[in-house]
Amino acid sequence: MTTTITPSSCIMSPRKRPLVPVRSRRKTVDDYFPFNFLPVECQLHVLSFLNEVDKCSCALVCLSWSCLVRSWKLWRVADYSRRGAFHLGQQRLLVSNREFERWKSWVHLYTHHLISRRASLLTLKASFDLGDRCNKWCELLSHLLDNVHCRDLSHLDLNWTFTLLEPLDLRVHSSSSSHQDSITKMDQVTSFQELLTKLTHSCPRISKMRLHFDWSDMSVSLLTQFQQLRVLELKSFWVFKGVTPSTLQTLTRSLPNLKSLTLNILVPLRNLGISYTLESQSLEFLDVSPSRGLVFSCLKLPALREFRAKKIIRGITLDRRTRLRIQSRWPCLYQVLKEGTPKLLALNNERLLPTWREESYGELTAILGQSCYCIQHLDSWLW
Numbered sequence: 447m448t449t450t451i452t453p454s455s456c457i458m459s460p461r462k463r464p465l466v467p468v469r470s471r472r473k474t475v476d477d478y479f480p481f482n483f484l485p486v487e488c489q490l491h492v493l494s495f496l497n498e499v500d501k502c503s504c505a506l507v508c509l510s511w512s513c514l515v516r517s518w519k520l521w522r523v524a525d526y527s528r529r530g531a532f533h534l535g536q537q538r539l540l541v542s543n544r545e546f547e548r549w550k551s552w553v554h555l556y557t558h559h560l561i562s563r564r565a566s567l568l569t570l571k572a573s574f575d576l577g578d579r580c581n582k583w584c585e586l587l588s589h590l591l592d593n594v595h596c597r598d599l600s601h602l603d604l605n606w607t608f609t610l611l612e613p614l615d616l617r618v619h620s621s622s623s624s625h626q627d628s629i630t631k632m633d634q635v636t637s638f639q640e641l642l643t644k645l646t647h648s649c650p651r652i653s654k655m656r657l658h659f660d661w662s663d664m665s666v667s668l669l670t671q672f673q674q675l676r677v678l679e680l681k682s683f684w685v686f687k688g689v690t691p692s693t694l695q696t697l698t699r700s701l702p703n704l705k706s707l708t709l710n711i712l713v714p715l716r717n718l719g720i721s722y723t724l725e726s727q728s729l730e731f732l733d734v735s736p737s738r739g740l741v742f743s744c745l746k747l748p749a750l751r752e753f754r755a756k757k758i759i760r761g762i763t764l765d766r767r768t769r770l771r772i773q774s775r776w777p778c779l780y781q782v783l784k785e786g787t788p789k790l791l792a793l794n795n796e797r798l799l800p801t802w803r804e805e806s807y808g809e810l811t812a813i814l815g816q817s818c819y820c821i822q823h824l825d826s827w828l829w
Contacts, residue, residue, distance in 0.1 A: 521565035577634035670700035713739030745786035
C-alpha cells in the first residue's frame with residue numbers, strides 16, 4: 447500500500463482566505479449599494495423625508511451624501527417651533543433664562559444654516575413676539591425672507607403674539623398697566639403689518655395661512671392681496687377689537703380662490719346685537735365654532751358643503767326683556783342656511799338628510815340648539 451504525502455506548504459487552513467485589498471473591497475460595496483444607482487432627483491426625494499438633524503448626520507457619511515445634503519431642494523421647511531427637546535408643543539411655559547438663551551442661540555444658527563444652504567422654502571412656521579424690541583424677532587424673519595428663495599412659499603403658520611420659550615418676567619407682569627399693554631399690542635400690530643407687507647411682495651403664492659389677526663383696515667387690505675389663498679385660519683388677537691360686518695364681507699369677497707375658512711372672533715359686549723353677512727363664490731368649508739357672539743343674518747355661499755358653529759355661553763347678567771330684545775334681531779340659523787347654502791351637506795360634523803330643507807328633524811333640531819342664537823333655540827346663552 448502506497449501512501450502519498452502532500453507537503454505542508456500546499457495545505458491551506460479552512461479558516462484562511464485570500465486577502466483582498468481594502469480599496470477593492472470598498473469599490474465592490476459601492477458598486478452594489480442600490481441608493482447610489484438612483485437618479486439624483488430620486489436620491490434627493492428620499493432624503494427629503496428626513497428632519498434637519500438627520501440630514502446633517504447624513505452629510506457626515508461620505509462626500510457624495512454631503513453634496514446631496516447641501517442642495518437647496520432639501521431645505522424647503524423653516525420650522526422654528528421644532529427642535530428635539532425644544533419641541534414642547536405648549537404655550538406660556540415657565541423656562542429658565544439659560545434655556546431661553548440656548549434656544550435663542552439655536553434660532554440664530556438655524557437661520558444662518560437656511561441662508562447658507564440657499565433654502566427654497568415651501569413652509570414657514572414660527573412663534574415670535576414681533577413687538578419684542580429687545581430680541582428683534584421681526585428683523586430676524588425679515589432677514590430670512592430677504593436671503594432665501596421664498597417665491598414658492600405656500601404654507602405660513604405664524605403666531606406673532608408671543609415667543610414660545612420666553613421666560614416669564616414677574617416684575618414686568620406685576621407692574622404692567624392697561625396703558626402699557628395697549629402700547630405693547632400696538633407695537634405687535636405695527637411689526638406684524640411690516641412683515642405682512644414684505645410677505646405680499648416676497649411670497650405672493652401662499653395658499654395656506656394660519657395666524658392671529660387684528661382686523662384693522664390695513665391688515666385686511668394686505669391680506670386680500672394673497673389671491674392664491676385656499677385655506678385661511680384667523681385667530682383672535684385683541685378681545686376689545688371689534689370686527690365690523692363690512693370688514694368681514696370685504697375679506698371674503700376679495701379672495702376668489704378661498705376654499706376653507708376658520709374664524710375665531712370674539713365679539714365685544716358693546717357690539718351685541720350686530721349680525722354679519724358672509725359672501726363667497728368659492729368657499730366650501732366654514733368653521734366659526736371657536737368664535738363667541740358671531741351671528742349671521744345672511745349667507746351667500748353657493749359652494750359651501752360643510753358648516754361648523756357653536757353657541758358659547760357669554761356669562762352676561764341681563765334681564766329677560768333685554769335678552770329677548772337682542773335675540774329678536776337675529777334670524778334662525780336654519781333659515782339662513784336653507785336660503786344661502788344650496789350645496790350644504792354637513793353641519794357640525796353631522797351629515798344632513800337630503801330632505802333637510804323641506805322639513806327639520808330631531809337630530810337637526812338638536813344641532814341647531816347648540817349653534818343657533820335665535821329665541822326659538824333656547825334663550826339662555828347670555829348668562
